[in-house]
Structure formats: structure tokens, C-alpha cells
Amino acid sequence: MNYFMQTAIDEARHGMDHNHGGPFGAVIVKDGEIISRAHNEVLRTNDPTAHAEILAIRQASELLDRFDLSDCEIYTTSEPCPMCLAAIYWARIRTVYFGSGKEDVARIGFDDSRFYEIIRSGNGSELSRINIEKEKCLELLKRWEKKPDKQMY
Ligand SMILES: [Zn+2]
Numbered sequence: 001m002n003y004f005m006q007t008a009i010d011e012a013r014h015g016m017d018h019n020h021g022g023p024f025g026a027v028i029v030k031d032g033e034i035i036s037r038a039h040n041e042v043l044r045t046n047d048p049t050a051h052a053e054i055l056a057i058r059q060a061s062e063l064l065d066r067f068d069l070s071d072c073e074i075y076t077t078s079e080p081c082p083m084c085l086a087a088i089y090w091a092r093i094r095t096v097y098f099g100s101g102k103e104d105v106a107r108i109g110f111d112d113s114r115f116y117e118i119i120r121s122g123n124g125s126e127l128s129r130i131n132i133e134k135e136k137c138l139e140l141l142k143r144w145e146k147k148p149d150k151q152m153y
Contacts, residue, residue: 004029004075005099007037011052012077015039022110026052026076028060028069028093035072036060052076053084057091067153069093078105081112082119 004027011025021040028036038055042048053076061067070092079102080088088096106113118127144150 002075002097004034005077005097007034008052008075008077009099011037011039015041015052018044020044021050023108024052024076024078026056026074028056028072028074030060030064030069030072035063049083051081051084053080054087057087057093061091067091073097078102082115 008025008027011027012023013025015021015025016023016039021042021044024040026038027034036056036059038052038059040052041050041055044050053074056074057069060069060072068091072091072093073095074088074093075097076084077098078100079098080096081102102113102116105111
């Protein structure tokens with residue numbers, strides 16, 4: 001049994017047993033050591049973004065005091081949802097180990113596969129996307145471009 005995945009499973013069980021959230025856990029590993037571990041806490045915190053991967057990334061970033069986790073790997077008990085996948089990309093993590101697949105997760109009612117489909121197709125969503133005040137908002141981007149002390153990430 002993979003020790004890192006076992007730890008992620010233990011996290012998921014702990015969260016599930018305490019009604020913190022769904023049956024999901026994640027750990028982040030750097031240089032062969034676990035630097036953060038988390039479980040889904042959507043129910044406990046009423047935070048819809050409190051997925052295990054997101055919480056593990058936040059902890060790891062805080063611990064390392066940087067937003068670039070490109071030297072880290074993430075182990076997650078289920079295939080990351082689109083939000084977590086995007087967060088993993090933003091964190092520049094290069095390897096994701098996952099256990100159950102998104103089809104397995106959909107089978108127990110966590111149907112994020114429809115989010116994958118919406119993102120892929122660009123339609124079929126109940127979300128209204130309305131573009132307003134573009135010029136005013138573009139001014140922010142221009143200001144950023146000219147900012148002499150900006151730090152890219
Ligand atoms: Zn997620």
C-alpha cells in the first residue's frame with residue numbers, strides 16, 4: 001500500500017466520520033515527505049471550495065511561504081474536480097496521483113463530471129455569463145502591465 005495514498009485515505013475517513021464533508025482526502029509531498037494533509041470540509045465550513053486538494057495546497061503554500069509548488073506532488077483519493085485541477089495547475093504541481101476516478105465519484109452522487117462537460121463544451125450551463133464594463137475592467141490590466149514592482153506568478 002502506498003503510504004502517501006494511505007494517509008490521504010485516513011484523512012478522508014476522518015473527515016467523513018466527523019461529518020466534515022465528502023469522502024475525499026489529499027496530501028502534498030515534497031522530497032519524499034508529507035508537508036500537508038487535508039480532507040473535504042465543505043459541510044463543516046459551508047465553504048463550497050473546501051475540497052481536500054484546495055485545503056492541502058493552501059497549507060503547503062503557507063508552510064513553504066510560496067505559491068509555486070512545482071517541486072511537490074499531490075496524492076488525492078479521487079480524481080480532482082475541475083476546480084481542484086485548475087488549482088493544481090496554478091500551483092504548478094506536476095504530478096497528481098489519484099485513486100478513484102471521476103466516474104466512481106459520479107456514481108455516489110458527486111457529479112462533477114457535468115462541470116467537466118460544461119467547461120469542455122462552453123455551453124449547457126445554467127450559469128449566465130454576462131460581459132459588462134469591459135473597458136473599465138481592462139484599465140486594471142493596463143495598470144498591472146505598467147506596475148513597475150509587479151510579481152508574476
Ligand atoms: Zn475538487
